Amino acid sequence: MxxxxxxxxxxxxxxxxxxxxxxxxxxxxxxxxxxxxxxxxxxxxxxxxxxxxxxxxxxxxxxxxxxxxxxxxxxxxxxxxxxxxxxxxxxxxxxxxESESTQMDEVVIRAGKKPKYTNKENPAVELIRKVIANKGRNRMENYDYVSYSKYEHMQFSLSNVSDKFKNRKVFKNYQFLFQNQDSAKIGGKTLLPVFQQEKLSDNYFRKDPEKMKTIVRADKQVNFDERFIDNKGLSTYFERMYQDMDIYDNNISVVSNQLLSPIADGAPAFYKFFITDTLVNKQLIELSFTPRAKTDLLFEGKIYITMDGNYAVQNAFLTVNKDINLNFVRALEAKLEFAQNPDKRYHLSKSNLIVDFGISKNGGTGFTGERTVTFNDYLVNQPSPDTVFNGASQLIVAADADQKSDLYWANNRPEALSAADTKIYGNLDTLQSIPSFRRTMDVVTLFFAGYKDFGPFEMGPVNTFYSFNEVEGFRLRLGGRTTPALSKRYYFETYGAYGFTDQKWKYFLSGTYSLNNKSIYAFPQNYLRASVQRDTKIPGQELQFVQEDNFLLSFKRGENNMRLYNDFYRLDYVHEFENHFSYSLGLRKWKQSPAGSLYFSDAEHAKFGGLNQINTSEVTLQLRYAPHEKFYQGKVYRTPIVDKYPVFNLRYTAGIKGLAGGEYSYHNFMGSIDKRLYLSQLGYTDMTLEGAYIVGQVPFPLLSIHRANQTYAYQLNTYNLMNFLEFVSDHYASINLDHNFNGFFFNKVPLLNKLKLREVMSFKALYGGLRNENNPAKNDAAMQFVRNPDGLQITNSLNNEPYMEGSVGVGNIFKILRVDMVKRFTYLDNPMVSEWGIRARVKFDF
Structure with a gap:
């Protein structure tokens, strides 16, 4: 959030x-x-x-x-x-x-018990079934060609701003912002706009072969200082929350959730429908609908259905029940208007979505977002030139899209902005020039991103300044990096750390050259980086969005005294493309030395190869394709905005013996697919398929050391009841399923539905093994697996059966907490194994 x-x-x-x-x-x-x-x-x-x-x-x-x-x-x-x-x-x-129409003499009709709602012989349900049956002929995809222009206006505001808030001392320099208050369209709340974006585009659809093309002619938005805010990412995040609404889709995305459309194929099973009015000589029917379960992710409202044989939607008013299982959403309204084509069918001509967010549903200041989309120049079955559809990308942005003049916007907007909205751009520019505001942003950035900005250099991340572990003991770290204020071509990053128990210094230094004269953190990336690093690492621990020496990750269960000292010398080239395909090339010289209770030994329990270290030289090629991927670029990590599109990864690493001291020859192939599957009212499943194969004889630190978790946090991409360094493989395949039911069952339980809890469950399976050449039980020349002080082997292969674990849990506790009961199904006889565990995860969800 x-x-x-x-x-x-x-x-x-x-x-x-x-x-x-x-x-x-x-x-x-x-x-x-x-x-x-x-x-x-x-x-x-x-x-x-x-x-x-x-x-x-x-x-x-x-x-x-x-x-x-x-x-x-x-x-x-x-x-x-x-x-x-x-x-x-x-x-x-x-x-x-009181009714103002002329009344007849009173007629009293008494009825018995109110009949139970049923779909059988219900004229409203019969009508909605006709609408569903005719969806195909009323959609854009029914035409061979469609083209239209599109205007989008997005605005985010502080809502329900009080006079006391406005007159606080901290805002004494910001009074010009409050001159533009406007009335809210939800609940009569006063709004104070703080973000605005407009976009003009030409859109083209072709049925055979099917392709959609969008050409953005103009794009204008409030721009914050890039040191504090990723403007493009902020815009992308808002667009994800406020996507285009197609009532003919079975599911409609709103605030990163999918709500079942009232004309979805299965709508009669989840909604109650009522004919509430007939209009225009009975050629238009007003159909009201309400969810059968008020807490489910469903709309309520009215749709107006044409009775001219099309059974098309002419207008729609959508809102949600106040008890719906959506977090922080105080109110939601959507209006859809349709216009008639020359062939008497209808297309969406305007949509308006307003959502009011707040910590409390009963009042207080919050945020309101509004997106209005207008469609003009709608043409059907008029062929567009083939050149329009050339190129793989569905989105083309004109080079000067963000440089259009005010006159251009005034002449091309389908509707003029209000006087208050026109001032928003200038107001936010002025706000950012006020020193007190910039100081406040510094504090906010330090708190959320962990970096303190000093102009050309920023220090951080602060959550790594102090941590501890059994090998290093008390660990202090200090680091930082340069910013675009120093150079848009050259970037440097460094840190130094010291462990008071092992009494060793660790360090990192990198220099990066941007090949496209853009920030190396901005999409699309194109840079060359050289780096050197000496630091500790838990074998097999791969963290995606946090540093391994994060203070919160210092707390772990069981024994955690096995680490590696790693010395890296690296050269990396990264190149991303606008279509979200990317590749990277890397050269790495790598030395690994054991630390703590970890050791390298042969069958005679001597130092492996006569030396207590492993030296490798590697060449790596990584390919990644993430179609339609959207993300928010933070100070350190790019955070994906998860959607329905898959992400493909393929990596090849070659170890070269004899190159720069490399001692091993091997080939490591790894591939993965990540995909979110939306299951309508049953929620969604996040699925990861992964596999790898290593060719060559290598010591176990160069094998696939499977991702384990000995913290008390529930981690999505690791095995939460597997111990560090417990399993290694030279070939494996895995599946990871994590399903969120969005409260589908809890919503039906009286009293329990008041808590807005959500059911979650997961299943993870890993099948792999070791060939004889890499298995010390079959080959005395192989590096021996690690044993504990009692002589029990704690590192194993997966040759006998797959590793499996699963969990059931409750999410959305206090709107931020997920708690899982995790069970391990296999390899229960391994040393220091927990069959059951309770794990928690903090996550903000809508």
Whole structure:
């Protein structure tokens, strides 16, 4: 969650503790005659633009500030009604609206028990089934060619900003920001825009062979200082949360979750449908819908269906139930409008999505994001030139897209920006020039990213300054790196560390040259790096997004006194392409020496090869393809924004005997596929398939040492009940499945559904082995496996059976915590093995 909050935290870090005197007004709107609740009744505070609508149950809530006010309720077919609201406290005002149409003499009809909702012989369900049956002919893919222009407007704001918050001393230099307050479209909250982006593009679709092409003509956004914020990554993150909404898809992505469409193939099993009105001479049917389980990831609202034979959606209003199992989402509204083509079918002409986020659902400052997309110049079955579809990339960005003038935007926007929105770009530029704001951003960056900026040099990461382990004891480390303020071509990074138990210095130094005159951390990367390093490492421990000497990883279970001293001399070349294919070439001279209780020995328990070290020289080629990959680039690591697209990796490493002291010849082939599988209402599965094969006779530190975990944290990509250095292989295949049900079962359990918990489970299997030449039990010339002080062998091969473990757990505890009970199924007789374990993982999810 901090990834999208970081850019605004300098403004908002004081907001959650600030409250002004407020009036919290709530109630229910009903029909005065029938006493039935009235959904989507509009209400407005007189003399202002604050207002909103009731939900599907006729309930409303709004937070007011200041003196007493008047609130008006209006609904088509009913008389408008006004009430006076006194200032302060919480008030409940229930409204009964009277019909303004001419009434017949009263007819009293008494019915028995309300019939149970059923799909059988339900005209609303029969209608929605016709809509589902006709989805194919109402989609863009039904045409041979489609082209259109697209305008996107994204805005993120602080919401529900109070006068007390605005007048805090810390904001005395920022008052110009508050001149642009606007009324929110959800719940009547006041907004303060802090981010804005606009984009204009031309889009082309061809059915055979199928291809989609987007050419971005213009792109404009608020740009923060790159030392603090990855602007491109921030924009990408927002786009992931606010994707294009296609109601004809079975699932609609909203705030990184997938909600089942009300016209999905299986919608009647999850939604209740009601015909609530007929319009335009009965040629348009208003169909209301609500989830059967209010906490499930489903919409509620209304869709308007054409009765001209197309059974197409002409308009849609989508929202979510207040009890839905979404974190930090206080309210959500989406409006979809469709226009008619010359062939009498419909295409999406405009969409608007607003989501209000907050720590508390009952008030306080939060964030509101709004994305509006407008489609114009929509042409069907008019062939586009083949040259439009040339090239593998689906996205082309014009070279001058981010350099368009204000006049260009004024002439090309389909709708003019409001005066307040027009000032946002200038306001944020001015904000960043204020010294106090920059100091605040320094503190925020230090807290989240771990680096302190000093202009051309930044120091960090701070979470590695102090750590401890059984070999080094108390370890101190200090380091940093240069920034683009020094040079956009040359980058240097270094650290020094000292262990007070082993009394040894460790160090790292690298120099990098950017070949595309861009930051080496910016996509696409193209650089050459030379580095030297001496440090300790747990054999087989590979950490993706944290340093191994991270303080929090110092706490481990069991014995952890086996380490390697590694000396590296490396030369690496990395080249990424816009289509997200990349390759890297590396040369590495590597010396490994045992530390702690780790040792290298032969069958006679002498130093292996007469020396207590292993020297290798390697050449590595790595290929990676991640189609449509999006990520947020942090100070140290690139954090992927997980989506449905797979990621492919292939790596080949050759050890060359005789080159720069290399003692072994071998070939190591490794490949992996990562994929997220969305299963609609049953959640999603993250799957990893991996395999490797090593050709040649090598000592066990050069084999595949399988990733183990002896911390108390649940790690997705390691074996959580495997001990360090427990298994090695020269060939293996593995599968890793981690499934999140998104609360599908817990949502159906009374009382338990109030906690918004989510079920999780995982299964990991690893099958591998050792050929005789690398197995010391079959070859006396091979390096012996490690034994503990009692003489028990603690390093093993996987020749007998696969290693397997699984877990079941509960996620979303307090919205941030996942706890798993992990069980190990095989190799239970190995020394110091735990069959069961409890592991926890901290993760922010929506």
């Amino acid at each position: 901090y990834k999208f909050m970081l850019g605004f935290l300098a403004v908002a870090m004081f907001s959650f503790s600030s409250f002004a005197q407020q009036t919290v007004l709530s109630g229910t709107v009903t029909d005065a005659k029938t006493k039935e609740t009235l959904p989507y009744v509009s209400f407005l505070i007189s003399g202002s633009t604050k207002g909103g609508r009731t939900d599907l149950d006729g309930k409303y809530k709004i937070v007011l500030e200041g003196s007493s006010a008047e609130i008006k309720f209006s609904y088509i077919g009913y008389k408008t009604q006004a009430r006076t609201v006194k200032a302060g406290g919480s008030q409940t005002i229930n409204i009964q609206l």
